[in-house]
Amino acid sequence: MIEKAFKGDRIYWGWIVLLLVIISTGVFSYLNQLTTGLTLTGMSRDVSWGVYIAQFTFLVGVAASAVMVVLPYYLHNYKAFGKIVIIGEFLAVAATIMCILFIVADIGRPDRILNVMLYPTPNSMLFWDATVLNGYLLLNIVSGWTVLSAERKGVPPPKWVKPVIYLSIPWAFSIHTVTAFLYAGLPGRHLWLTAVLAPRFLASAFAAGPAILILVSTILKKTAGFDAGKEAINKLSVIMTYAAILNFFLLGMEFFTAFYSNIPGxxxxxxxxxxxxxxxxxxxxxxxxxxxxGLGSVLVLLIPKLRTSMRWLIAACIGIVVSIWIDKGVGLIIGGFVPTPLEKIVGYMPNINEILITIGVWSVGILILTILLKIAVTVKMQDQVKT
Amino acid sequence: MNENRREFIRKTGLGVLAGIGAASGIIPGASFEKVAASPAHQDEATGVRWGMVIDTRKCRDGCNRCIDACHEVHNVPDFKGTKDEIKWIWKDPYENVFPGESGQFLSKETKEGLYHALCNHCDKPPCVRACPTKATFKRKWDGIVAMDYHRCIGCRFCMAACPYGSRSFNWRDPRPAIKKINPAYPTRERGVVEKCNFCSERLAQGMKPACVAECSEGALVFGDLNDPNSEVRELLENNHTLQRRSELGTRPSVFYIL
Structure with missing residues (x-):
């Protein structure tokens, strides 16, 4: 099936080459970081996590959000998601790989990363996060690939894949819950020390994830002529609307608790x-x-006339993604470190090497997604030709 | 809802309740009646627990000999500025070392004074809980929170977990920034976390921690918190003391007399 990724037009190959060029600058910057150290980032002993961990957090959400198409399709037999479910699963695969790469980019001794598995430490949330993320990656590769190969051969998928898919549903919730637990269980980091952190992570994930899915589907329609279907897009936009509202509601809860209680920390x-x-x-x-x-996008989504207009919907999707990316991918991490436990304000600004690595990892993810979707779309389009 | 389902739910509910009831009788840890003091206020006296009492009244302004001694003994690099900074023990104003303690109507002395900050060698250390490889661990026999520089993967989860900002990371190779290398203690490599180790290497040779030995004013007192006859316990007995952010339940082993 992989051979389908090698047949494409000039735009496809141009895109691949462009991504490879960006990736190579990322690889070069990473080698730079490997030989000089993480001093080439904006991090310090006070703001000890930065843009890498922030991207990781955001992308775990994107990965988890695949469940928003998998669950209705496989559990409720919601047929309209028939074409988009594979996009969701492959998006999850690409996002999870990016998560793992961001962790590797962040740690000081990547050569020792296997210590996490060699000395398993169940009291550490990072151990659980590594476990659930790798498991989730495997589940999505297996279920997505198996169902797609069956479709290519024109046979129903093997029976054993059903339990794997069912398992991936609670597993999706687990990856983002455990990721929230990385932060929510630490004493002395008030912004993170909140019981609604995991619910908020899930809400923002289920808003940003479907938004990205709608954007990817739109691109596929434009470039490959693959239409996921109007109903699927409409349903996704409704899911996104509810999730985005829930996200802002939970953010409001944080404000109330902090400011009404008036506790300085x-x-x-x-x-x-x-x-x-x-x-x-x-x-x-x-x-x-x-x-x-974010609120502007929610407003657009709330008005049915605007939500069903493709232009407005795309604008709202971009708005939701940007809003949540800033909130979760910048504010949440930095705000957890500043003010520091010693109540000092310490600045953090990612430096150029760090940004190039970050863009490089994103490009790896986009490359993987491009290749996987190329395969998926080719198989699905063959179907359409046949029938 | 049909009758069978209702019956099933009722029975399951009863079963669960009965199970909890039985468990609370058989397993003492699960008992509902057990009343325990808050862990932050409990004292356990088993084995040695090294601790320190800092008598801030005796600490002289402008004297940094304890800090210099520590950093020299342990090959702590000196990068100018805060970007790559590594420190094991340092001094900061009252409001930074004791955030959450009363800051109103402070005496001039308290307001302008500087107070020691170092690893608290917590009895319930959050950094140990967070570490995914047990590269930082609490020594069972003497309570010291130690580091294995050779196992640390540099994920810095411990730094996020420490509510005292006591941990530093080697953002770059520390060796060029060490003024004079002390061959008796290892230097670190780039990419690992480090912090105060209560001079476990000196304790093993029967010596006091370097900062304590260096202080001629007797402001730093070191000893076994579990030994009722130790000097630290005597100070704790006769003075009102503070632990940093005791409300977090970490049970620091460093106490302050203000």
């Missing part, structure tokens, strides 16, 4: 992010931009 993180603390507010414009764009 609880307020500091949000104050730093949204209003500035002790005159310092590096991220204030970004956070408000995220808030306004």
């Amino acid at each position: 609880h307020m500091h993180g949000l104050q730093y992010l949204f209003f500035g603390l002790h005159g310092e507010g590096q991220l204030v414009p970004y956070m408000w931009f995220s808030m306004i764009v």
